[in-house]
Amino acid sequence: MPTPPHPIFDAVLLEMPIAVFDLETTGVSSSKDRIIQIAVVPVEDGAVSDEGWDQLVHPGDDHLPLSPFISDLTKITDADLVGQPSMAEVALEFDALVGEKVVAGHNVAAFDLRFMRKVEDRHQLELQTDYYVDTMRLMRKLHPDLENHRLPTCAAYYGLEVDEDGLHNALVDTKLTADLMLKQFEELSGKGVRTFEQMLGFLTA
Numbered sequence: 001m002p003t004p005p006h007p008i009f010d011a012v013l014l015e016m017p018i019a020v021f022d023l024e025t026t027g028v029s030s031s032k033d034r035i036i037q038i039a040v041v042p043v044e045d046g047a048v049s050d051e052g053w054d055q056l057v058h059p060g061d062d063h064l065p066l067s068p069f070i071s072d073l074t075k076i077t078d079a080d081l082v083g084q085p086s087m088a089e090v091a092l093e094f095d096a097l098v099g100e101k102v103v104a105g106h107n108v109a110a111f112d113l114r115f116m117r118k119v120e121d122r123h124q125l126e127l128q129t130d131y132y133v134d135t136m137r138l139m140r141k142l143h144p145d146l147e148n149h150r151l152p153t154c155a156a157y158y159g160l161e162v163d164e165d166g167l168h169n170a171l172v173d174t175k176l177t178a179d180l181m182l183k184q185f186e187e188l189s190g191k192g193v194r195t196f197e198q199m200l201g202f203l204t205a
Contacts, residue, residue: 008102008131009197013185014046016196018133019098020178021105022170023112024074026063030114034059035087036066036076039170040097041178043104046185048178053097054171058084073168088123095127102196104133106151106177133199135177138184141203151176158183 021040027033039054139154152162166172193202
């Protein structure tokens with residue numbers, strides 16, 4: 001007997017519960033580097049929650065000290081990470097917040113989800129990482145001619161306020177990504193793209 005399609009495919013983008021998230025890390029390699037901050041902002045019924053969650057993460061002594069580049073970029077120092085919980089602990093909090101929600105992020109497929117899948121492997125966890133919205137991928141499809149598809153450029157396109165000095169803080173980036181995503185959903189709706197399945201079709205058309 002064929003497996004019925006997952007109910008998420010019929011979900012309306014502007015109505016479905018989404019957990020927008022962002023990571024700060026010790027570097028760009030999901031195999032070699034580790035997470036040092038994670039943030040989640042819930043979105044439901046087309047509204048961004050005022051309640052965001054973020055947590056610093058101790059990456060393990062073998063991943064400290066942080067490089068000057070990472071500390072300068074994220075404003076996170078080695079001292080900030082002393083006494084913070086490990087990713088094994090933080091992943092359980094992340095799982096409780098996300099549950100079965102669709103996850104979302106900017107460049108989430110190429111970056112954040114790769115790190116989270118390594119977390120799953122290392123700590124024998126099953127997190128919801130299969131169903132996601134990537135706002136960078138959406139922007140590349142919606143507006144391929146933008147000068148670039150970095151988060152501040154995409155946000156500015158829709159007239160969103162961008163705090164350049166605050167970027168590369170996971171919670172700041174997550175809230176901005178959530179606002180960007182809703183603007184994209186509104187634009188997609190105007191094109192007749194209203195459900196999660198229709199969004200996937202739009203991306204591959």
